[in-house]
Amino acid sequence: MKDKKLKDETILSYDNYKDQHGAVVPPLYQNSLFTFESWDHIDKAFDGKYENFIYSRLLNPTVKVAEDKIAAICGGEKAKLCASGIAAITSAILHCVNANDHIITIQNIYGPTNNFISKYLKEKFNITSTFIDGKDVKNFENAIQENTKLIYLESPASLTYELQDLKAISALAKSRSIKTVIDNTWASPVFQKPLKLGIDIEVHSVSKYLGGHSDVVAGVIVSKATILDSILGNEHELLGAKMAPFEGWLILRSLRTLMIRMKAHQENAMHVSQYLENHDKVKQVFYPGLESFPQYDLAQKQMTGSSGLLSFELQTKDIQKIKTFVDSLTFFKLGVSWGGHDSLVYAPVISYLKELSPEKFEAMGINASIIRISVGLENYQDLIGDLSDSLDLI
Ligand SMILES: Cc1ncc(COP(=O)(O)O)c(C=O)c1O
Known part of the structure; x- marks a missing residue:
């Protein structure tokens, strides 16, 4: 049973943490920092800054339990919970682009994401964008420019729920060395697994189905380890939109159902x-x-x-x-x-x-x-x- 790939229901319900006195629910580590026995211990911890518990802005044990479960059901290697869905979205986008790059996206993305791409990135960094009808893969191909670095998707899209063909678009993007990000909030990882269709980064507003009880504002980024580690060291650590331990504990509660x-x-x-x-x-x-x-x-x-x-x-x-x-x-x-x-x-x-x-x-x-x-x-x-x-x- 040990090496068997577990099904989503089991991943979300089963906890087996050794240091919780048999408590059926993982504890809430409501602390900002972790202390060490000696200089050598903390020195060693910094060798794996994003894997070890040093400071809760970077990693917290309660939050990590929820992150590991979300990564597993999405089919990603790592997940990072953030203070909001829009924090997850802006961090993922900023990871993919530099000044003067170009983004292709669709007309019906979530309003603030639209404003971030079309106004904020343009005014601050001269990052240009093309908003297309995402129903036809050819529209993506036609919109590619020499400086296109990102195709940003939301499928189903906001309000009219039009879809983009994720497999075809990720294949096109890979062939042109363009990164792909998808807002997968509508379907949730239960009904759609974009990483398995070749998309590079998946983001969610956890405030919606993953949270599910209208009591948490949160977001999550899921991807492979190299991408996630880069986001951790840059956008996440430096912009600081981290998840509070109690929010992580509430999300863990939500994931069970x-x-x-x-x-x-x-x-x-x-x-x-x-x-x-x-x-x-x-x-x-x-x-x-x-x-x-x-x-x-x-x-x-x-x-x-x-x-x-x-x-x-x-x-x-x-x-x-x-x-x-x-x-x-x-x-x-x-x-x-x-x-x-x-x-x-x-x-x-x-x-x-x-x-x-x-x-x-x-x-x-x-x-x-x-x-x-x-x-x-x-x-x-x-x-x-x-x-x-x-x-x-x-
Ligand atoms: C599709 C979609 N993505 C992202 C967000 C932003 O998430 P949050 O409100 O958690 O920042 C929303 C919020 O309504 C949304 O509808």
Whole structure:
């Protein structure tokens, strides 16, 4: 049994740490630093600065237990938990590019990632970018320039959940010595394993499904050891967006139920999306789990399931009616973020037009009638009843 490759459920549930007095849950090491017996001991520890416990900004035993589990289920060699998803994203991107380089990405990436690439990196480091429709691999090929160093992906992408063909894009990138990063938050490592399809670096907002209880803001970077060690020595250590021990402990708690939570999110979202698809006040539903989804075949090929986040477009364009619909919901609480036990509703038009230019908003293929819901772990019949009551009002 010892050398056998364990399945994800076992990796996430099983702990066997010798120094915890038989406690079934690994302890919370709520300390900033570690002390040593002698000069020689601390001197030796610094020879493996990122493997030994010296200072909790670099490595903490509680956080490391969670990191090792996440790396294992993603099929990566190492993982680093960070203070937020956006810290993981910006660290991974900064690892891949230098001043005057070029990035290719897709139109529907998460808003702040869009701003980081298109504005921050351009203004500070003259890093240019091309935002393309990621559905066709040829668009990536056509956008490559001599100084392209990174292809940044988010599949399924934000709000409309369009996919990119991960295997084909990573093969193209490798043939041109371009690094690939993917935001894999939507599918989670349960339903999609990009590193196994050739992607170099996987990032997540752990605030969503990996955390799963709407009580942690966190992020994670997963990759092979050489890449992770470089990020540890540079972006992670120097920019300092580290994870607090207690957050690591909460994430460890969350990981134990990740597999069953994802299956329940998927089941509920399938019921809800099918209900919405057949409702005459709904124009269209964006959900890769539906057979009607335009890229359903690719979804089946590169993912093993679909999560609980979906969008739909109401038939009405009347903003008062759209507001009435959102405000009348009971179980879908109005708020940002997603991926927790609790169902949520959000109208992207509220904040996206404040964060992005109208042109970028339109390029994402969205409008004011598009509503996003995060389908939680409540009973799906109650959730459908809630949607039905609110749709009756408009
Ligand atoms: C797809 C996606 N990636 C990244 C993030 C950023 O994560 P965090 O809020 O943990 O910084 C979000 C947050 O909403 C997101 O939706």
